[in-house]
Amino acid sequence: MLKIDTKNALKSKVIDSYKKRIEKASEYLLAKKYSEFLTLHNQDLSPILNLAKELKGKFKDVVIVGIGGSILGTQMLHSCLYKESTSIPAFHFIDNIDPLLISSLEKYLDKKTTLFIIVSKSGSTLETATAFSLISKKVSKNQKTNIIIITENKTGLLYTYGEKNKIKTLEMPKFVSGRYSVLTSAGLLPAALMGIDIKKLLIGAKKGTETKNAETLAILIHNLYSTKKRNTMTLFPYIDSFEYFNKWVIQLIAESLGKSSTVGILPISLIGSKDQHSMLQLLIDGPKDKWVLFTELENREKDYTINGIKYSQILQAEKIGTEKSISEKHIQNATIKISHLDEENIGELIMTFEKAIALSGELLGVNAFNQPAVENSKSITKEILLKLKQK
Numbered sequence: 310m311l312k313i314d315t316k317n318a319l320k321s322k323v324i325d326s327y328k329k330r331i332e333k334a335s336e337y338l339l340a341k342k343y344s345e346f347l348t349l350h351n352q353d354l355s356p357i358l359n360l361a362k363e364l365k366g367k368f369k370d371v372v373i374v375g376i377g378g379s380i381l382g383t384q385m386l387h388s389c390l391y392k393e394s395t396s397i398p399a400f401h402f403i404d405n406i407d408p409l410l411i412s413s414l415e416k417y418l419d420k421k422t423t424l425f426i427i428v429s430k431s432g433s434t435l436e437t438a439t440a441f442s443l444i445s446k447k448v449s450k451n452q453k454t455n456i457i458i459i460t461e462n463k464t465g466l467l468y469t470y471g472e473k474n475k476i477k478t479l480e481m482p483k484f485v486s487g488r489y490s491v492l493t494s495a496g497l498l499p500a501a502l503m504g505i506d507i508k509k510l511l512i513g514a515k516k517g518t519e520t521k522n523a524e525t526l527a528i529l530i531h532n533l534y535s536t537k538k539r540n541t542m543t544l545f546p547y548i549d550s551f552e553y554f555n556k557w558v559i560q561l562i563a564e565s566l567g568k569s570s571t572v573g574i575l576p577i578s579l580i581g582s583k584d585q586h587s588m589l590q591l592l593i594d595g596p597k598d599k600w601v602l603f604t605e606l607e608n609r610e611k612d613y614t615i616n617g618i619k620y621s622q623i624l625q626a627e628k629i630g631t632e633k634s635i636s637e638k639h640i641q642n643a644t645i646k647i648s649h650l651d652e653e654n655i656g657e658l659i660m661t662f663e664k665a666i667a668l669s670g671e672l673l674g675v676n677a678f679n680q681p682a683v684e685n686s687k688s689i690t691k692e693i694l695l696k697l698k699q700k
Contacts, residue, residue, distance in 0.1 A: 310648045311516075311657050313525050317632065318600065318641040319532060327528045334527070334671035343678040345482055346489040346663055350515040354507060356479070357494055360457075361501035366396075368424040368455075370417050373499055374403045374444065375428035376436045378564075379459075381557045382491025382659075383428075383499045388553040389655050390505045397504045398424070406436045411443065419447040424502075425456045428495050430487045432465015435690065441467070459495050486678045488561050489663050492656070506652045513656025520657075522645075523664035529602075530665065531672040533641055534574050539600040542574050543592065546604035547581035547628045548650070555580070558662055564683075565666045568675040582627040589631060593638050601635060601642040603628060608649050 315324065338344050373383055380402060387400055401414050417423045425444055429437040448455060458471040461481040471478040479494040490496065492514055497507045517523060533539040542562065544555045555578035567573035579588055581603070592599060605628055613620045635642055647654050670677025 311520070311522055311654065311661060312646045313522050314644040314646065315525060315529060317636045318529055318643040323532060324525060324528050327532075330672065331524050331528060331668065334668050335524075337671045338667050341678070342484045343486060344667070345484040346486070346492070346667075347518055347660075349482075349485070349492040350511040350518065350660075352493075352511070354497070354511070357497050357501055357507065360477070360479075361498060364424065364502060367422075368398050369422040370401060370420065371398045371424045371426065371499070371502055372401045372403060372414065372417055372444075373426045373428065374437055374440045375495075376404050376434060377560060378487030378490055379428040379430060379434070379437070379495055380404050381488075381553065381560055382496040385553040385557040386491070386496060386500045386505060386655070387503060388550050389650065390500075390652060391503045394504065398502065400499070400503065403440050406439050411440065418444055421452060421455070423455060426459065426499060427456065427467060428459045429465070429467055430461045430481055430490065430495075432460040432462040432467035432469075435687070438466055445470075457498070459498065488564055489667075489678075491557070491659060509652035510656035510659075513653035513658075514660040516653070517657040517660025517664060520661075522657075522661045523668060526661060526665035527668035527672060529643055530574065530669045533600045535673070537600070537641065539598060539641060540573075540575055541599040542576045543579060543599050543601045544576060544604075545579045545581055545584070545601050545631075547624055548604060548606050548647075549580060549583075550650070551604065552578070552580060554658075561662060561666050564680045565670055565677040566673060566675060567682075572673050572675050581631065582624060585627060585631055589634075592635055592640065597638075597640065599640065601640060603632065603642060603644040604647065605644060606647050606650055610650075 315321075339347070373380060375383075381404075384402055384404070391400065393399075401417060403410065403414060425448070427437065427441050427444075444456075453474055453476055456476050458467050458476055458478040459481060460467045460471075460478065461483055462468060468478060470476070479498065481490060481493050481495055485493055492511065497510070500510065501507050530542065534542075544558055546554065559576045559578060562574055562576040592601065605625070609621050632642060632644070645658070647658065667677045
């Protein structure tokens with residue numbers, strides 16, 4: 310169960326004043342084909358569950374290759390919900406083509422006990438295709454069953470390669486953008502192999518579409534950015550495993566809302582309590598262009614005690630201390646409270662953020678589903694590589 314405490318950010322009457330605007334934003338969002346992500350809780354999971362069952366016990370390691378929206382969601386699920394077990398494979402991520410990263414994982418690339426999951430919505434992502442070219446050379450012809458391709462574009466390099474080599478290929482929904490795709494096969498197949506209950510993830514996602522938390526979060530984002538001129542949104546969970554959750558949210562916000570040279574919220578990532586010792590001075594005494602979104606976990610599976618005080622109580626005291634100190638300096642802040650770190654709550658949190666960011670796009674008057682500026686960078690890169698190839 311999720312709750313959002315907004316008392317240190319906006320008065321209830323301000324939130325109430327958004328009623329008509331948020332209703333209109335919801336109507337506009339639902340009319341768009343790219344709102345398909347809101348229906349993912351209704352998908353048929355049997356193809357994914359059947360494949361996961363077929364693969365169970367066959368591999369010691371799983372290497373997932375992708376970049377950006379194709380892999381960040383899976384990394385987030387892994388960091389939040391994965392529990393190491395002798396019956397579950399170890400997971401490794403190739404999310405960059407830095408040779409230092411590739412070399413650190415090279416020992417897994419030619420093993421018969423390694424499963425490779427290659428994810429690219431376009432099927433032609435440069436970094437993913439580059440990493441996969443090395444893997445395909447390492448894997449023998451008899452090991453093609455060790456590869457699974459997840460893509461959407463049937464004319465892309467990955468889909469074509471998979472079809473030619475009879476590699477198992479899963480399709481992603483056409484109108485679900487990459488950064489909104491964690492609850493598609495791109496994230497759900499790896500999650501199922503991690504031992505995560507993906508049915509419960511979607512139960513939580515359904516709650517995220519039904520509660521008003523997403524609307525409240527969208528109002529917070531819009532009001533603090535547009536009215537209060539708080540251009541920097543500081544993600545500050547007091548949950549250590551949320552590092553990749555922050556990274557996932559950062560892409561969701563930056564690519565969805567940074568548009569038209571005039572609109573752009575800067576999301577930054579902190580983790581409590583350790584970043585109290587690196588960024589709190591700036592938050593409190595620096596420019597007042599930031600607001601803070603805390604996330605706290607109300608119940609933990611395991612705890613420790615010192616002098617009769619639980620570690621979780623110390624962490625909570627530090628969060629409250631940070632919250633009060635920034636509030637005294639008139640820095641707006643809100644808190645998302647999660648009852649337990651489990652599939653339903655993470656599923657609900659995912660959908661709450663995805664819906665909130667999409668609604669924020671409507672409120673800000675920008676397209677939350679494209680990223681035109683990125684394409685220019687890709688074109689320039691291709692020109693440089695073409696010149697290198699011709700030398």
